[in-house]
Amino acid sequence: MVIQPMYALYSELQWLPRVPREFSGRLKGLGDSAGPVGRELQALALHALDLNQLTKLAKVIGKARADGKSLDPLVPFRLAVLSNSTIDLIVPALVASAARHGIALEVIQPSYDQVAQEALTPDSKVNSSKPDAVLLSLDYRALPLKLSLGDSEASSATVQGVIGYLQSLRDGIKANSNAVCIFQTFAPPVETLFGSLDRALPGTLRSLIDGINRELAEYVLGSGDVLLDVASLAEMVGVAGWHNTQLWNMAKLSFSDELIPLYADHVARTVAAIRGKSAKVLILDLDNTVWGGVIGDDGLEGIKVAQGDAQGEAHLAVQRLALDLRQRGIVLAVSSKNTDEVAREPFEKHPEMLLKLDHIAVFQANWNDKATNIQAIAEELSLGLDAMVFLDDNPAERGMVRKLLPQVAVPELPEEPAYYARTLAAGGYFEAVAFATEDLKRAGFYQDNAKRASLQKQVGGVDAYLASLDMTITFQPFDATGRARIVQLINKSNQYNLTTRRYTDPEVIEAESDPEVFTLQVRLADIFGDNGMISVIICRPGEAGVWEIDTWLMSCRVLGRKVEHMVLREILEHARAAGIHKLSGTYCPTGRNKLVVDHYAKLGFTKVEENVSGWTRWELLVEGAEPETASMKVVSQGFVAAKERSLS
Amino acid sequence: MDEPQIYARLVRVFEDVFDEDSIEVTPELSAKDVDGWDSLTHIRLLLTIEKGFNIKFSTSEIGKLENVGDLVALIKARA
Numbered sequence: 001m002v003i004q005p006m007y008a009l010y011s012e013l014q015w016l017p018r019v020p021r022e023f024s025g026r027l028k029g030l031g032d033s034a035g036p037v038g039r040e041l042q043a044l045a046l047h048a049l050d051l052n053q054l055t056k057l058a059k060v061i062g063k064a065r066a067d068g069k070s071l072d073p074l075v076p077f078r079l080a081v082l083s084n085s086t087i088d089l090i091v092p093a094l095v096a097s098a099a100r101h102g103i104a105l106e107v108i109q110p111s112y113d114q115v116a117q118e119a120l121t122p123d124s125k126v127n128s129s130k131p132d133a134v135l136l137s138l139d140y141r142a143l144p145l146k147l148s149l150g151d152s153e154a155s156s157a158t159v160q161g162v163i164g165y166l167q168s169l170r171d172g173i174k175a176n177s178n179a180v181c182i183f184q185t186f187a188p189p190v191e192t193l194f195g196s197l198d199r200a201l202p203g204t205l206r207s208l209i210d211g212i213n214r215e216l217a218e219y220v221l222g223s224g225d226v227l228l229d230v231a232s233l234a235e236m237v238g239v240a241g242w243h244n245t246q247l248w249n250m251a252k253l254s255f256s257d258e259l260i261p262l263y264a265d266h267v268a269r270t271v272a273a274i275r276g277k278s279a280k281v282l283i284l285d286l287d288n289t290v291w292g293g294v295i296g297d298d299g300l301e302g303i304k305v306a307q308g309d310a311q312g313e314a315h316l317a318v319q320r321l322a323l324d325l326r327q328r329g330i331v332l333a334v335s336s337k338n339t340d341e342v343a344r345e346p347f348e349k350h351p352e353m354l355l356k357l358d359h360i361a362v363f364q365a366n367w368n369d370k371a372t373n374i375q376a377i378a379e380e381l382s383l384g385l386d387a388m389v390f391l392d393d394n395p396a397e398r399g400m401v402r403k404l405l406p407q408v409a410v411p412e413l414p415e416e417p418a419y420y421a422r423t424l425a426a427g428g429y430f431e432a433v434a435f436a437t438e439d440l441k442r443a444g445f446y447q448d449n450a451k452r453a454s455l456q457k458q459v460g461g462v463d464a465y466l467a468s469l470d471m472t473i474t475f476q477p478f479d480a481t482g483r484a485r486i487v488q489l490i491n492k493s494n495q496y497n498l499t500t501r502r503y504t505d506p507e508v509i510e511a512e513s514d515p516e517v518f519t520l521q522v523r524l525a526d527i528f529g530d531n532g533m534i535s536v537i538i539c540r541p542g543e544a545g546v547w548e549i550d551t552w553l554m555s556c557r558v559l560g561r562k563v564e565h566m567v568l569r570e571i572l573e574h575a576r577a578a579g580i581h582k583l584s585g586t587y588c589p590t591g592r593n594k595l596v597v598d599h600y601a602k603l604g605f606t607k608v609e610e611n612v613s614g615w616t617r618w619e620l621l622v623e624g625a626e627p628e629t630a631s632m633k634v635v636s637q638g639f640v641a642a643k644e645r646s647l648s
Numbered sequence: 649m650d651e652p653q654i655y656a657r658l659v660r661v662f663e664d665v666f667d668e669d670s671i672e673v674t675p676e677l678s679a680k681d682v683d684g685w686d687s688l689t690h691i692r693l694l695l696t697i698e699k700g701f702n703i704k705f706s707t708s709e710i711g712k713l714e715n716v717g718d719l720v721a722l723i724k725a726r727a
Contacts, residue, residue: 052664052696059667088688246707250691257695 015411015427016048036070045100058092074104080131082115084142085254093264101272120172127176135182139254148203155203159211181225185213187234226433269431279429285392286336296495306352314417319354321421333362335373340365371404389429395528469526471632478512478519485533494592496554549585562630589614665693675717701727
């Protein structure tokens with residue numbers, strides 16, 4: 001069966017990272033651990049687990065509980081489930097998914113199809129167990145639905161009858177255990193009787209279920225109970241995929257097994273919302289998230305954020321969702337690797353931007369790592385890290401934040417930006433069970449209090465994280481294969497570019513074939529994939545024994561990985577072999593490359609010249625130079641041996 | 649797919665479903681031999697096999713299954 005990609009977003013929980021290979025091993029490790037296991041349970045649950053994996057995790061949770069181990073910091077919650085279908089396969093999925101949302105869930109499960117008895121009998125299993133909430137997990141086959149084609153009176157009586165039945169269940173539960181009731185809307189069956197007319201004509205199954213869902217929603221809004229919109233879930237994935245008649249016939253499963261992880265996550269996020277554990281802040285990356293392209297390189301005219309441009313519209317959809325979230329009280333913040341003024345420019349000057357600086361409570365654009373920035377945002381807003389959701393297109397940034405700040409929710413994003421907004425929404429991070437008018441004011445409230453956070457502290461463990469990226473850096477001289485990308489980088493890079501010298505294709509060929517000129521093209525791969533060519537160097541002969549660093553540029557995507565240190569090591573190695581004793585580099589300020597003003601200082605060069613415009617020249621003696629090293633595998637290939645080069 | 653290949657993959661499916669790596673998957677193996685192989689785990693087993701081998705069983709085929717040997721014959725005919 002070919003799984004449609006948009007179905008898979010939901011059925012495979014694609015906003016969560018994939019299950020790591022060590023999942024089973026870590027589960028076993030939990031069994032042996034003596035301390036509180038809640039954090040590790042949650043960390044494991046925060047993957048796109050399938051039904052079998054959820055079942056295994058639930059088993060470990062059950063065992064930990066039976067052994068009297070502490071599940072802290074997971075918050076306990078007792079949920080009774082009343083159902084007319086088989087929920088035995090679902091219960092473990094509920095327990096494991098609840099851990100994902102910070103809840104230690106205990107499920108009370110009465111015998112099959114005892115809904116009314118359990119709700120209405122004071123000392124029933126459900127009522128006597130004093131649950132925090134009761135989930136009425138019913139599907140349309142639990143309801144007395146009699147067709148009354150074309151008869152609006154009879155059909156409205158049927159709808160009222162069903163609502164009355166549901167209310168009586170609720171009243172029984174309220175009176176006997178005072179638990180919160182979670183009602184489900186009903187997924188309509190796939191099959192129609194007339195066709196499209198079913199929607200319009202009173203008394204068809206479809207219009208009866210429509211009526212029940214509408215009345216139920218209205219009732220819940222007034223009664224203070226909670227609604228789980230299963231009808232909407234079924235619509236999201238398609239009712240044909242939702243209803244699996246074979247499974248209903250065989251095992252009385254009311255929906256497809258493939259969608260159990262999705263359903264369980266929705267129950268879990270609802271329970272978490274009842275406990276007030278929903279996120280409150282959306283932190284946005286800018287380049288290639290809020291707009292298409294890199295503002296520092298592409299400039300105000302180059303970024304894609306306009307209506308009528310396919311890529312621009314994808315990013316506008318992210319902005320619109322962020323704005324709508326802000327309207328319901330979610331606080332917006334920005335964390336971007338950029339120079340502050342450059343990052344603010346589109347907000348201030350781009351006419352098509354929906355987001356304005358006024359909407360952003362905390363704006364962090366700098367060159368620190370994002371974990372440090374996010375921590376500063378949390379402190380600035382006086383909110384916990386578990387209230388934060390971080391949206392970033394770059395898998396390395398996402399991985400780093402997940403590793404260093406596991407409390408922060410970080411949705412996975414697909415390659416295609418058209419699905420960014422949908423994926424963020426699918427994650428349900430901001431699930432709420434009620435809406436108060438105070439919510440409308442919340443975003444503004446935080447904003448008033450927010451000042452720019454100071455970012456001196458670095459989050460620990462960055463080096464360890466970098467090591468875990470398993471990076472491979474590859475050095476080659478310029479060649480025909482790399483040439484197109486070399487020319488592109490030379491002509492496009494603005495920010496991490498020391499001299500911003502632009503060269504044409506023939507000029508690059510000239511450098512490539514001149515034996516006196518030393519060139520480097522640098523590629524970086526890591527566990528997230530191949531970043532491609534990320535740095536370009538040209539060294540030209542200066543005075544005798546000196547290389548002038550004519551061009552040194554790097555893609556900002558790999559900032560903070562110590563790539564520049566490794567590049568310097570490589571240059572030094574070739575310099576030594578070529579009998580060079582000194583490197584000379586210059587920094588030419590352009591207004592866009594403030595980022596690299598200290599580039600040479602950080603690499604141990606000495607400043608030897610400086611003028612009023614900010615232009616500086618730097619030198620490094622090859623002998624004794626020992627730049628910092630980073631944890632990555634180095635591949636150096638395609639170089640003519642130094643001797644040959646000097647002979648030729 | 650030949651039988652040894654099917655058995656090799658079934659071992660992994662059984663591990664996954666029963667959370668138990670000591671089950672010896674033989675043609676004679678049936679529900680009574682394995683702890684926790686109840687009617688619902690049986691459904692989960694069949695669903696996992698359907699997904700893993702990318703096949704679908706009919707209700708009547710499922711009704712006739714007596715042991716792993718039957719299951720393998722069914723998979724062999726499909727995959």
